[in-house]
Every structure is written in structure tokens, then in C-alpha cells.
Amino acid sequence: SKNGYPFFMEKEIAEQPKAIKDTIEARITDDIVDFSKDGIPEEVFKNFQRLYFIGCGTAMHSGLVGKSLLQQFAGAYSNVEIASEFIYDNPVLDENTLVIAISQSGETIDTLEAVKMAKKMKATTISIINVRESSIAKASDYVIYTNAGPEIAVASTKAYSVQVAVMYLLTVQIAMINGKMTLEEGKAFIKKLRKIPDVVEEAVKNRETIHNISRKIIEAKDLFMLGRGLDYSAILEGSLKLKEISYIHSEAYSSGEIKHGTIALITQDTPVIAVVTQNKLASKELSNAIEVRSRGAKVILFVKDGIKLENEEEWYEVVRLRDVSDEFMIFPVTVALQLLAYYTSLDKGLDVDKPRNLAKVVTVE
């Protein structure tokens, strides 16, 4: 049941604090990550030479977060591949390869085929799955089940957040087993991660602020989202969400890349959402946003509280997001962009939970 919410999507957005908490806490023993509860021996995270994250759509986007985190905190390189491309791209797969497949439903055919291929070529396969006993879960060597509960809305929200939460757990596990994080550092990281459900709770409560922003884009035909680093991963997902349920054409662009061609599409009043939450990148992200603003774009800034803005009144709108450390900002940004898509769709009178042309489970290649 929708529990009093008009659409499942809103209910599922609101369920995220619990979903994240349940997913994280199930893998913590004595304040540190413990995948032995999932039956995964630690050596699996040590003895690999190559690591691929594979998935489709939203699930693939969570892999992008994993890649960034692994580089920053575990000194480990990985590739993120769209499952349907991976299968035909002659990926390098052998017994020293770890393949981590991500899927809410566990039934996406492209992801399933990719796992089967990886296994056939002797790679070790772990899947991150929400639906128990699903096909991908059964086809994989190991499974990390996410605890989001059933997700009904076609547009994925809580399933993504819990996949992302698993990325933090994997990062600590891989960093520690490979000597890139001490026990103390691992514990400190996990301590911060355990506060995320509260951060997400607060972000969900901020819904009216985001609803007001959605009213500013409801008439848009085309829109751009800009960000760098983890903000870029976040806008790829936020932009997909907006497209699929509001039918606004939205393109997520790395703020640094837009000037290499796409900025030609920025004209007077083009709506742009610029996400600026990474302390290290903020000055660059802001100067890229100023560049499009000076071409006439109406720039809505989603900015981390604590990042100073000069001449704040020059922005079309400014939304302040709760200040947590850079690597965790993906959570409040994700919620804000989910709510933005939700309210835009709702106010357009669309069927939020069942957007046209889409199915919850994609079983055609």
C-alpha cells in the first residue's frame, strides 16, 4: 500500500533512511565492515587484478560512485560498464577479475548475461541485488542483498541509495584488506556512514524547498545539469530521474566538459541546475556555472552549506544542502534531485509511478 502517499515514488523516497540503515547495519560487526555475514570470504577482496562494476541505468550510476570512492580511499582502479555494452566489448576476464553486478530486480537480462559470461571466463562474480532469489543472485558466486524492501515505482529511488551505501562498505573492505586503510581509519569512515540515515531524513524533510524549485522548471523543454566528481555521478542519476518521469529533456554534463561543444546549446533562459558540493572542486564548479550564467542561462545552484558564494543574488535560485564531508554529499544531493523529478512530474499531472514506455523489469536485450 501507498501508506497515505499519492504515489509509491514519494513513499519510497521517504523510506530511504530506513533502507540505508538496514543495508549498512546488516554488515557491521564491532564497528567495522563484515561481509562474512553475506558469506563472502575476505580474500575475494584482496586477490583481484581487475574490477568491473556492471549494471544498467540507475544501477550502473551507483557503480560510478563506487569507482570514485575506490580510487580515493582504496587506491584501487575499477571500470564501470553498461551491461549491454560489456557483453560485446570483449572485456578482459579471467580468474584474477572481480565483477560486481548491480541490479535492483535481479532480473535485468543484460546484466544477467554479463554475469554469466564473466563466470564462464572464470571471473569471480558478486552481485548487489534487492530482490531475493532472483536470477542474477542465483547466477553469481556471491550476493550482497540490499535491504530496501519492495520497490514498486518504475523510477528507482531507495534501491539506488542502498546500492550507493554498499559502495561505501565495499570501499572500506577493499581498502582495509589491501592495507590502504587502518582499522582506526576504517572505523572512522563507518562512523560517518552510520550518520547518513539521519542526513537523508533531513533531506527528505526539505521537500517543500525542492517543490518550489520544481515549479521553476516545470515549463522547461530542455535542461542541463552540471557537476564535477561525485557531483557528476549524482547529476547523471538526477537527470535520468527527471527525464523518465517528467519527460523534460535533461542532459547531465561534467561542468568542465560543457565548454567543449555543448555550451553552444546554452541560450537566453536555458534552465541549468549546477550542483556544487565538493569543497575541493567548488571554485571550478562555480566558475563553470558562472560561464553558462553569463550566456544567459537561468542557473539554479544546489550548493553545500558552508561553501561561500559571492554575489548570491546573481543566481536564479540557490538551494542550500546540509554540510557533510564531500564523499557523503551524494546522499543529500540524490534526495534533492529525486524530489525535484517527483514534484515536476506530479505537478504536470503525469503518472509518476508508471512513466510511458518503461517497465520496472527489463527482460529484453
Ligand code: F6R
Ligand atoms: C531508472 C531505473 C532503471 C533501472 C535499470 C536497471 O529509474 O529504474 O534505469 O535502474 O533498468 O534495473 P535493475 O536495477 O533492476 O537491474
